[in-house]
Amino acid sequence: MLRLPKVMAEEIIAHCQARYPKEACGLLAGAEGRVAQVYPMTNVEDSPIGYAMDPKEQLRVEKQMRANGQRMVGIYHSHTASEASPSSVDVRLAISPEFSYVLVSLQDRQQPVLKSYRIDGTTVIPEEVFQVQ
Numbered sequence: 001m002l003r004l005p006k007v008m009a010e011e012i013i014a015h016c017q018a019r020y021p022k023e024a025c026g027l028l029a030g031a032e033g034r035v036a037q038v039y040p041m042t043n044v045e046d047s048p049i050g051y052a053m054d055p056k057e058q059l060r061v062e063k064q065m066r067a068n069g070q071r072m073v074g075i076y077h078s079h080t081a082s083e084a085s086p087s088s089v090d091v092r093l094a095i096s097p098e099f100s101y102v103l104v105s106l107q108d109r110q111q112p113v114l115k116s117y118r119i120d121g122t123t124v125i126p127e128e129v130f131q132v133q
């Protein structure tokens with residue numbers, strides 16, 4: 001289960017909306033499955049059908065997380081023309097079953113859909129998102 005404060009779910013969705021029709025991506029930091037901070041990242045692919053993070057920016061943000069006593073709990077990105085489920089590329093690029101993979105679908109921009117998954121090898125396991133205050 002991913003515990004996601006409501007304001008942070010809104011922050012993630014706002015970032016995805018701002019980047020539309022390109023995909024947006026970012027990192028989620030916190031502890032024990034509870035998100036404490038959203039770190040919007042640059043999609044260096046600058047694409048509507050994929051994303052990649054800048055390794056330098058990622059290092060900087062991971063350093064910042066450590067300085068804040070946080071660790072990475074997840075990664076989010078948007079799908080602008082498909083459902084909120086991991087694509088075969090997303091599954092292939094997933095690095096750890098320890099992370100929550102949060103997907104935001106803007107297929108219907110008026111009704112963004114946010115879902116979370118664990119990806120273990122090629123196994124995709126939907127994860128409950130519990131919106132907390």
Ligand SMILES: [Zn+2]
Pocket residue numbers: 077078079086087090
């Ligand atoms: Zn994707």
